[in-house]
Amino acid sequence: MAKAKKAELDLSTEEKIKEAASIVFTKKGYGNARTRDIAEEAGINLALLNYYFRSKEKLFQIVMAERIDKLFGVLGPVLNDESTTLEQKLERITESYINMLLEHPDLPIFVLSEIRNNPEQLSNRFQARKNLTESVFIKQLMARRSDVNPFHFLMNLLGMNLFPFVAKPVLQPILGNEEMYRQLMEQRKKLVPAWMKLILDKG
Amino acid sequence: MAKAKKAELDLSTEEKIKEAASIVFTKKGYGNARTRDIAEEAGINLALLNYYFRSKEKLFQIVMAERIDKLFGVLGPVLNDESTTLEQKLERITESYINMLLEHPDLPIFVLSEIRNNPEQLSNRFQARKNLTESVFIKQLMARRSDVNPFHFLMNLLGMNLFPFVAKPVLQPILGNEEMYRQLMEQRKKLVPAWMKLILDKG
DNA sequence: AAAATATTTAATCAAACGATTAAATATTTT
DNA sequence: AAAATATTTAATCGTTTGATTAAATATTTT
Numbered sequence: 501m502a503k504a505k506k507a508e509l510d511l512s513t514e515e516k517i518k519e520a521a522s523i524v525f526t527k528k529g530y531g532n533a534r535t536r537d538i539a540e541e542a543g544i545n546l547a548l549l550n551y552y553f554r555s556k557e558k559l560f561q562i563v564m565a566e567r568i569d570k571l572f573g574v575l576g577p578v579l580n581d582e583s584t585t586l587e588q589k590l591e592r593i594t595e596s597y598i599n600m601l602l603e604h605p606d607l608p609i610f611v612l613s614e615i616r617n618n619p620e621q622l623s624n625r626f627q628a629r630k631n632l633t634e635s636v637f638i639k640q641l642m643a644r645r646s647d648v649n650p651f652h653f654l655m656n657l658l659g660m661n662l663f664p665f666v667a668k669p670v671l672q673p674i675l676g677n678e679e680m681y682r683q684l685m686e687q688r689k690k691l692v693p694a695w696m697k698l699i700l701d702k703g
Numbered sequence: 704m705a706k707a708k709k710a711e712l713d714l715s716t717e718e719k720i721k722e723a724a725s726i727v728f729t730k731k732g733y734g735n736a737r738t739r740d741i742a743e744e745a746g747i748n749l750a751l752l753n754y755y756f757r758s759k760e761k762l763f764q765i766v767m768a769e770r771i772d773k774l775f776g777v778l779g780p781v782l783n784d785e786s787t788t789l790e791q792k793l794e795r796i797t798e799s800y801i802n803m804l805l806e807h808p809d810l811p812i813f814v815l816s817e818i819r820n821n822p823e824q825l826s827n828r829f830q831a832r833k834n835l836t837e838s839v840f841i842k843q844l845m846a847r848r849s850d851v852n853p854f855h856f857l858m859n860l861l862g863m864n865l866f867p868f869v870a871k872p873v874l875q876p877i878l879g880n881e882e883m884y885r886q887l888m889e890q891r892k893k894l895v896p897a898w899m900k901l902i903l904d905k906g
Numbered sequence: 907a908a909a910a911t912a913t914t915t916a917a918t919c920a921a922a923c924g925a926t927t928a929a930a931t932a933t934t935t936t
Numbered sequence: 937a938a939a940a941t942a943t944t945t946a947a948t949c950g951t952t953t954g955a956t957t958a959a960a961t962a963t964t965t966t
């Protein structure tokens with residue numbers, strides 16, 4: 501058999517296609533992305549794409565699962581870390597998100613708009629709710645401020661961190677050049693946790 | 704001529720198509736929306752759509768302009784009202800946005816993702832920057848807190864108000880039923896201005 | 907009412923696109 | 937090296953979809 505070589509090339513080519521699909525899907529969305537675009541981006545022929553993945557839809561499912569994980573996977577480990585304070589969690593989540601999103605600015609808008617198009621894909625909703633409500637983070641928060649609804653608090657944290665990237669296509673031209681935008685996001689690494697602490701202490 | 708009757712029907716049918724287009728485009732996005740969907744939603748034949756509007760693209764441009772105005776048109780009048788304080792502006796913007804978005808929850812994700820797909824459409828970018836930086840709101844803000852970057856402040860305000868709707872497809876299943884979601888948004892009408900005042904006074 | 911004009915439709919076209927096929931090329935095993 | 941297997945491609949198929957056309961129906965003007 502051609503195992504060794506096959507596996508090697510498989511991984512390489514398959515990965516190349518997935519990477520290309522990720523780029524094209526993220527930039528254009530499912531409906532506007534053409535399989536020919538993806539093939540070209542990957543530097544391979546169109547038929548090869550269907551050889552590795554059965555269809556556009558299948559390829560999309562795989563890419564989408566990865567992207568969802570990339571967008572929300574940050575949260576789990578930090579929220580459930582027993583060794584950090586609430587304040588430290590705010591700092592780490594903010595730092596992680598801003599760093600990650602500076603490299604993948606259109607990840608949130610892609611994931612959120614595709615989930616809107618196909619809400620069923622978010623089938624782990626019960627799991628998500630349970631994971632969240634039973635997290636160390638929520639416990640710490642409720643111990644500190646039993647009067648603050650944790651969901652409000654989380655929406656604020658995520659809103660402050662994700663929204664500037666969701667709205668980047670609008671904000672960036674208003675702010676001026678890319679560098680100015682980047683500077684502001686860098687500043688927010690310290691500012692967002694400070695604002696959230698304000699809500700935590702004086703809200 | 705058939706002026707009177709024509710104009711009447713024109714308006715009615717044209718408006719019916721635009722309304723249908725708005726619904727279908729907003730729900731599915733440009734790429735996933737089919738002109739046949741729009742025609743069916745409007746209760747008319749496909750050809751009629753191209754009779755009134757030259758093409759899908761043209762129809763989309765018109766709908767898009769209206770949607771952008773709906774999403775950001777709220778801001779202008781409030782931000783430039785000389786007769787209200789900074790605090791009142793925070794309250795009014797929040798109240799306006801949450802009320803409007805409770806009726807049109809998928810407006811932000813639609814507008815923002817379509818602008819990402821076609822950034823040129825945001826050609827009024829210089830105008831937007833000037834309008835913003837010269838607004839009464841920014842003047843009031845800088846007079847009060849010269850140390851706070853107004854853009855950060857605005858991102859926070861918009862983030863707290865818009866993000867829960869941008870992320871609704873994710874949040875809603877986690878929160879439980881639609882009613883719970885609605886309740887939280889109603890609460891935020893008072894909470895968001897309070898949090899923003901915190902940043903204003905103690906940030 | 908007749909003519910002119912506007913509105914609406916069914917049928918069809920042409921291009922775009924996802925997918926398949928069969929053949930060619932490359933790689934691995936024997 | 938020959939055979940077997942895996943990888944890659946060019947060409948093509950069938951559907952979907954945006955758009956057009958020509959004819960029918962409705963409305964307005966004369």
